[in-house]
Amino acid sequence: MKITQIKVPFPIEYGRGRGTNAYLVEGELKILVDSGLDSEENRRFIRKTLEGEGAWDLDIILLTHGHLDHFSLGTYLQRETGATLMVHEADSEMLADYSSHFSRWFEEIYEHAVEGGFDPGILGEARLKLISAASILSRSASYETFTEMSLAGGAVSAIHLPGHTDGSVGVVVGDSVFCGDVAIEGSTAVRDLKDEFNSLEKLKVFNKVYPGHERSPLVRKDIEALESHFVSRLEEVLRVTKGGATLKEVVISLYEGINSDQASYRLILPINQAIAYLKYLEAEGFVEKKGGRWHSFRERISSPVA
Ligand SMILES: [Zn+2]
Ligand SMILES: [Zn+2]
Missing domain, CATH: 3.60.15.10 (Ribonuclease Z/Hydroxyacylglutathione hydrolase-like)
Structure with a gap:
């Protein structure tokens, strides 16, 4: 071949x-x-x-x-x-139908993001920009x-x-x-x-x-490096949420330079990623959400694949 x-x-x-x-x-x-x-x-x-x-x-x-x-x-x-x-x-x-797929994906993020301390106005702006780009590019x-x-x-x-x-x-x-x-x-x-x-x-x-x-x-070592990257990100999330943190605080600690003045659509992928980390940790029993804040119970991930 x-x-x-x-x-x-x-x-x-x-x-x-x-x-x-x-x-x-x-x-x-x-x-x-x-x-x-x-x-x-x-x-x-x-x-x-x-x-x-x-x-x-x-x-x-x-x-x-x-x-x-x-x-x-x-x-x-x-x-x-x-x-x-x-x-x-x-x-x-x-x-x-990429636009509807995209809208559903966005709505999920939007809900978490607003609850997690992000400004609904900025998120709304991102939604408009991204959804119009997705609909221009999606062709049956x-x-x-x-x-x-x-x-x-x-x-x-x-x-x-x-x-x-x-x-x-x-x-x-x-x-x-x-x-x-x-x-x-x-x-x-x-x-x-x-x-x-x-x-x-x-x-x-x-x-x-x-x-x-x-x-x-x-090659294999690149895959292993990617796994280590995720594990260190998870550990960073555990550290930040030790005394309780909002989703916004988690995003800011993971992505240096991210702030609310950021071009709105650039916030979406970091928010998506932080949500994925928190959901993983929640399912593993390492963090819990109480009143819109995330709290961790431990500091280290023993093994990425349970
Ligand atoms: Zn791609
Ligand atoms: Zn892709």
Whole structure:
């Protein structure tokens, strides 16, 4: 199997030059793992790149998960090339209607954030900005869903890796895996940290782990570094909540430089992440919420995977 990494830039309005890693996997089938954000510029870029590789006649666009920065350019490719767009069933509602998915996600955060001391006005501003961006970028696509899948006579398959999203998968090719945003060098956004720890464990058996952003490929020690990062974040949360703390206080202690003057939408991911840490610790019996404040009972995490 031939693997070609394609760095698809973020459109300029999203800034920060982070971009999405897509991967062209060629054997019996031509498979594109993930795509990137849709924009006129990116359409020209991906077309030119795939044509240059002799792979404009794609068979399949296989998504590691249902986030916009992985699927939205894929919906353009699906229409233009006729390739089959595939996503795990648990993330399929994101392709069906990203705006409603996004609104539901936001409402959950909003409730916790207001209770946790954030200014409803600033959060409302963030909601408007993010929801309008999500609705501009979401375009209906024809797609197929799977819970298990195997392609090219078993040469390509998927393992379920929930944690970043419920429907995140790793695309397995030999001793390599394409993991989307389950593992990114340094840190990654999590929805469910317990699932995430289990999924990281599963990634350790692979020789090469190809992530959806930043440096690629990663190896086992990068996965272990990510686990340690989460454990130290959890311990920081335990420390901050020792005498009781609001969600806002937890966010500020985890993310230096975060304050209420921050561009409102930049607060949302840190809030989301802090909520995931607190929920994990609550489920493990390490913290408890009383009257809108979080209180911890211990200082150390013995093992990330119970
Ligand atoms: Zn993602
Ligand atoms: Zn991503």
